[in-house]
Amino acid sequence: MSSWPSAQEAKVLGKRVTRLSGVxxxxxxxxxxxxxxxxxxxxxxxxxCPYASAKILSVDTSKAEALPGVRAxxxxxxxKTCRFxxxxxxxxxxxxxxxxxxxxxxIEVEYDIGNYVVDEQTSMxxxxxxxxEDRENVRPGxxxxxxxxxxxxxxxxxxxxxxxxxxxxTHMCLETHGHVVEWDGxxxxxxxSTQAVFGVRGSLADHFELPADQVRVITExxxxxxxSKFGPGVEGVLAARLAKEAEAPVKLMLDRKEExxxxxxxxxxxxxxxxxxxxxxxxxxxxxxxxxxxxASGGAGFPLPYVYTVNNxxxxxxxxxxxxxxxxxxxxPGHPQASFIMESMMDELAYELGMDPLEFRRRNDPNxxxxxxxxxxxxxxxxxxxxxxxxxxxxxxxxxIGMGCGLWGGGGGKGTQARCTIHSDGTVEVVTxxxxxxxxxxxxxxxxxxxxxxxxxxxxxxxxxxxxxGLPSGGSGGSTxxxxxxxxxxxxxxxxxxxxxxxxxxxxxxxxxxxxxGDGKIFLADDxxxxxxxxxxxxxxxxxxxxxxxxxxxxxRQSGVAGVQFAEVEVDxxxxxxxxxxxxxxxxxxxxxxxLTAESQVYSGVIQGLSWALLEDRIMxxxxxxxxxxxMEYYKVTGSLDMPDIQVIMYDTHRKVTGLGEPPVxxxxxxxxxxxxxxxxxxxxxxxxxxxKVLTAYKEANA
Amino acid sequence: xxNQKEERHVISRRGFLKGxxxxxxxxxxxxxxxxxxxxxxxxxxxxxEATITLHINGKDHKLxxxxxxxLLSALRDRLELTGTKQVxxxxxxxxxxxxxxxxxxxxxxxxxxxxxxxxxxxxxxxAAGDELHPVQEAFIEKDALMCGFCxxxxxxxxxxxxxxxxxxxxxxVKEGVSGNMCRCGTYPRVFEAALxxxxxxxxx
Ligand code: FES
Ligand code: FES
Numbered sequence: 001m002s003s004w005p006s007a008q009e010a011k012v013l014g015k016r017v018t019r020l021s022g023v024x025x026x027x028x029x030x031x032x033x034x035x036x037x038x039x040x041x042x043x044x045x046x047x048x049c050p051y052a053s054a055k056i057l058s059v060d061t062s063k064a065e066a067l068p069g070v071r072a073x074x075x076x077x078x079x080k081t082c083r084f085x086x087x088x089x090x091x092x093x094x095x096x097x098x099x100x101x102x103x104x105x106x107i108e109v110e111y112d113i114g115n116y117v118v119d120e121q122t123s124m125x126x127x128x129x130x131x132x133e134d135r136e137n138v139r140p141g142x143x144x145x146x147x148x149x150x151x152x153x154x155x156x157x158x159x160x161x162x163x164x165x166x167x168x169x170t171h172m173c174l175e176t177h178g179h180v181v182e183w184d185g186x187x188x189x190x191x192x193s194t195q196a197v198f199g200v201r202g203s204l205a206d207h208f209e210l211p212a213d214q215v216r217v218i219t220e221x222x223x224x225x226x227x228s229k230f231g232p233g234v235e236g237v238l239a240a241r242l243a244k245e246a247e248a249p250v251k252l253m254l255d256r257k258e259e260x261x262x263x264x265x266x267x268x269x270x271x272x273x274x275x276x277x278x279x280x281x282x283x284x285x286x287x288x289x290x291x292x293x294x295x296a297s298g299g300a301g302f303p304l305p306y307v308y309t310v311n312n313x314x315x316x317x318x319x320x321x322x323x324x325x326x327x328x329x330x331x332x333p334g335h336p337q338a339s340f341i342m343e344s345m346m347d348e349l350a351y352e353l354g355m356d357p358l359e360f361r362r363r364n365d366p367n368x369x370x371x372x373x374x375x376x377x378x379x380x381x382x383x384x385x386x387x388x389x390x391x392x393x394x395x396x397x398x399x400x401i402g403m404g405c406g407l408w409g410g411g412g413g414k415g416t417q418a419r420c421t422i423h424s425d426g427t428v429e430v431v432t433x434x435x436x437x438x439x440x441x442x443x444x445x446x447x448x449x450x451x452x453x454x455x456x457x458x459x460x461x462x463x464x465x466x467x468x469x470g471l472p473s474g475g476s477g478g479s480t481x482x483x484x485x486x487x488x489x490x491x492x493x494x495x496x497x498x499x500x501x502x503x504x505x506x507x508x509x510x511x512x513x514x515x516x517x518g519d520g521k522i523f524l525a526d527d528x529x530x531x532x533x534x535x536x537x538x539x540x541x542x543x544x545x546x547x548x549x550x551x552x553x554x555x556x557r558q559s560g561v562a563g564v565q566f567a568e569v570e571v572d573x574x575x576x577x578x579x580x581x582x583x584x585x586x587x588x589x590x591x592x593x594x595x596l597t598a599e600s601q602v603y604s605g606v607i608q609g610l611s612w613a614l615l616e617d618r619i620m621x622x623x624x625x626x627x628x629x630x631x632m633e634y635y636k637v638t639g640s641l642d643m644p645d646i647q648v649i650m651y652d653t654h655r656k657v658t659g660l661g662e663p664p665v666x667x668x669x670x671x672x673x674x675x676x677x678x679x680x681x682x683x684x685x686x687x688x689x690x691x692x693k694v695l696t697a698y699k700e701a702n703a
Numbered sequence: 704x705x706n707q708k709e710e711r712h713v714i715s716r717r718g719f720l721k722g723x724x725x726x727x728x729x730x731x732x733x734x735x736x737x738x739x740x741x742x743x744x745x746x747x748x749x750x751x752e753a754t755i756t757l758h759i760n761g762k763d764h765k766l767x768x769x770x771x772x773x774l775l776s777a778l779r780d781r782l783e784l785t786g787t788k789q790v791x792x793x794x795x796x797x798x799x800x801x802x803x804x805x806x807x808x809x810x811x812x813x814x815x816x817x818x819x820x821x822x823x824x825x826x827x828x829x830a831a832g833d834e835l836h837p838v839q840e841a842f843i844e845k846d847a848l849m850c851g852f853c854x855x856x857x858x859x860x861x862x863x864x865x866x867x868x869x870x871x872x873x874x875x876v877k878e879g880v881s882g883n884m885c886r887c888g889t890y891p892r893v894f895e896a897a898l899x900x901x902x903x904x905x906x907x
Binding site for chain 1: 779783784785786787788789790791792793795796798825826827829830835839842843844846848849850851852853854855858876877878880881883884885886887888889890891892893894
């Protein structure tokens, strides 16, 4: 069992360290899957079903095959039933993207077009078109009950009945999903834009019935995943099939529209709630009926109640199927939905009680970390400035302040293998099979290694994003990467240091335990003047080198993080525009490995949360079954002009690595919606809060 | 989210594509790829090609393009300058931002044939050898990059902004990068980096 150095001891751990990949990324040298070019490379393109529901009767690829430049055509499944617009039908590889696109249009597919439904409400009605022939559109879960709803309501001072809802959000990774696949006999090399190098290796090996070590997956850099890039997906399998058939490397990157239609989204969430609170500000009861859609697949669950203690509760949740693209995990799956719903409800109850909404939360929140964060956040936003009587505000430009909370697990787990090598020329290599999505794990690994060896992070050669060394690591999801990887790196590096100190001890004729590392030197702890430089020390290895393997050490990590956000907004009641003015994010992530990139993660979460609260929406047309905004012009996402002043406060708690990627996206939408209420007295129970909703609500309130 | 950029080419790409009709079949030419022999696969409908010279990052590059070839495609697919990214391919994200005669341009919405005789700068040409441009330095220093896919576009927009306005306000910086989209949410860091780079460049 080992432990991390204290804040006082740490030289680089927890400091502000710029990214190792920085130079490559700012010069355009960083190679993403999308940038891979190989001799004889073919370009793949997928034919997608243009109907929301259709059974494939026949597929004729002969004309496509005859087109000059076409090298391979494969069909997904001749008998497939397509359940959303964009479902995969066939794929082509050709000598250029243009030819591949032309070939796609030459494939003749006979469809039996079915009826479809693309919204939850219609899908739940009796007689609605069935998304799956063999299943009902609504898949109800069991009823979870605890305590006594009736008793609680009987003693309540205030009650509330409301329906809250959140929309479908898409990941919109800037680098689309895609792969480059090259076969060499029965082995393949795959460049994948993925969050799971070893996950892709396993899936493709399974699919093609190959030993896993005959599939090499490489992800040097990747342009965003947010939960949507764990496996090869249909598109990765198609790329590999095309490459095999064409006997040439194939690059198959989705285009922007495909990205919106077919490779994941955050499911919707709808909650019909009855809630009760006592006069002294206790949340007594919640009676909940919830549902949501993950498209033609399930997966629309979310936690509720959220964060706060509710002793009397009853909930039934149903997944609703519709003819739209399937959900995939998206940054803190379920939690932003839960937080928006819960925080809106808490806010409403507090106002009903005539109680400070922050005080109401304090009384119901069992988490000590958040109790501390409330104080910090409230002070930084100036909580005392909030409006006491939101419904009595005047003027067209109105400002208000709101808040929201979140929790997350993280904590990591077993499953990473890593190797540390010290060469006699002083080079330190650290290798493992994780991947850097933009989170900065590459740099975090270097920091941990540098700390253990008394070097600077840029002196560490970190090799990740490749399955070839055969050192697996899990997919980057659940905010578990840092907590899963860094303990193994630390133990590998610690072992390597111990071995190096042995060599030095012999040379200096002292006990190895009397030696210590730092500033690129090996010192005698009691007499700093007696030292060897790093290079002098490693040169003792001669023709040898030190190679150590890391191991899992559960003592270095812990799960459970808390976050609180406060938002100030200005609402223009003439245009309906909501301008976020300031957001204060107080976030705990356990031990901060790199303060610079940790703060960037929090900015990132806040901005995506803000974007979801005010803008993003997958809009489906019920009459055609089409997504009507599958492009970056009409699928609105926050840009530079929308940016509020964001203050990030890393709230240090304990010194065990926990996790940070997802938690900061959770509280933002609730905080924004509550701020809008505080500004205007208008309660929005459904996001995104777009100008049309604001204007309509304002008009109704003043009718 | 307003797109502040203008395209100034003669034929718009969309108009051109529409004019061609969807049935047209084009010949692809990929001379840089050795094992490729597409010459033998002339297709039914011939499209006139043009040999042009593009002046990119201080060097002349001669290449044969179809009229519909975008500057982005010429850079990425023909000249192996892959730092410039295709993200939306429709002029909405700025991932493909390059600097042409001192102005930022969306390479995805610009036809290669319109670019003859112009001074084109891409992300690959910003650093002077191993010495990074101050904007690049500032992006690293302020951590204005996460996945980094949008980063070349942002760097080019900021570089162009500072050439025209060495002392921008925060609002002017926001305006200057309003044609660039970052999904990871690096905006606050980009603003910091732009202001820091401006200061650095004024001091230098
Ligand atoms: S790729 Fe050119 S603007 Fe998006
Ligand atoms: S850094 Fe990932 S999109 Fe901007």
